[in-house]
Amino acid sequence: MLHSQRVIPTLFLALLLGGCGTLDYYAQAVSGEIAVLRARQPIGELLADPTTPPELKARLALIRDARDWAVTALDLPDNGSYRSYADIQRPYVVWNVFATGEFSTEPVQHCFPVAGCVGYQGWYSEAAARASAAALAKQGDDVYVGGVPAYSTLGWFDDPVLSTMLRWDDASLIATLFHELAHQKLYVKHDTRFNESFAEFVGEQGLREYQAQHPLPQAVDLDARRARSEQFTTLLLSVRARLAALYRQPLTADAMRARKLAVFDELRTEYAQLRAQDWGGKGWYDGFFEAAPLNNARLLPFGLYDDDLPAFATLFADAGGDWRRFFDAAARLAALPAARRAEQVQKLKLAAPKT
Structure with missing residues (x-):
């Protein structure tokens, strides 16, 4: 996403569609989604209502216009x-629980018939999410609970704009809108990396085109934001690779824990250098270090959004910037067997122009 707090913003309503899990988990999912759907009010009615606060009217009008534009301009x-x-009267719509083994960089997977396997669980109650995380931590796992402002049901329901989404600036809000709609356009079971990179490209490229035609009061330098995001993601992926290499070593548990802490200390130092040398002292991602303790689970969402963006940029360029041709090409790519799809994505990445 374009905003600095990186969380997976798409809860694929797998938890409503069957699979493994407890009855309590599904019950909270069903009741939580029903509560969201019941809270919906048509944007047109709110814009016509004289009691709607002016600031809310302005944001909703922006969303309405961008939503209409996306149909014709972005297909x-x-x-x-x-x-x-x-x-919805709370800061987040759901809270995602991520978990890894103490000495692993791989997520604990949760698999569902419709959405496939995902590396997190979504809870509509923060207390329930933290209770789930505490149970996993008691088993020895690294855990992280991240608040999620927006998600998509992949077209199963008419998703509303949520009050939690209005925390973002106009550019991030519009990019998120396009991102979530892209998930309804194309979704591949068991391939979160493909799905999120695809949707992130649609969100960013769609925003570029929207801003070119509709200058926003809060103008955003997308190239600068993307460059910062890539720098930070590269840093975290390098740390994850170091940890993965560490966990393959024949060390005692105590020695492994000490080395693990040292790697996270190195991350803090390297981030401070990046902030000072490249960003003029601006702490664009300070919140990452302040939100929760550093552990394996904190690193899980990174790379899902950024790493394959060049592949979709190449696909878009090959389509001559035509969205229908791009979506057709992406659908053909999605239809390939997983290994073949990953191979083709890598070739597209290598073909991307260097910046």
Whole structure:
């Protein structure tokens, strides 16, 4: 995403569609989604209502116009999603629980028939999410609980614009809108990396085109933001690679823990250098270090959004910037067997122009 707090913003409503899990987990998922859907109000009605606060009206009008534009300009789905608004009266709509083994960089997987396997669980209650995380931590896992402002049901329901999404600036809000609609356009079971990189490209490129035609009061230098995001992601991926190499070594548990802590100390030092030398002292990602203790699980979401973006940029360029041709090409790529798809994505990445 374009905002600095990196969390996976898409809860694929796998938890409503069957699979492994406890009855309590599914019960909270069903009741949580129903509560969100019941809170929906048509954006058109809110804009016509004289009691709607002016600031909210301005944001909703922006969303309405961008949503309509996306149908014709980006060939994104023309349906009921993001044409209503829900004030859910809490800071996040769900809280995702990520977990890894103490000496592993691989996520604990949760698999569902429709959405496939994902490396997290989503809870509509922060308390329930933290209780789940505590149970995993008691087993010895590294855990992280991340608040999620937005998600997509992949077209199963008409998703509303959530009050939690209004925390973002206009550019991030519009990019998120396009990102979530892209998930309704194309989704591949068991391939979170493909899905998120694809949707992130649609969100960013869509925002570029939207800003070119509709200058925003809060103008955003997308190239600068992307460069910072790539620098930070590269840093975290290098740390994850160091940890993976460490965990393959024949060390005692105590020695491994000491080395693990040292790697995270190195991360803090390297981030401070990046902030001072490249960003003029601006702490664009300070929140990452302040939100929760550093561990394996904190690193899980990174790379899902950024690493394969060049592949989709190449695909878009090959399509001559035509969105329908791009989506057709992406669908053909998605239809390949997993290994072949990964191979083709890598070739597309290598063909991307260097910046």
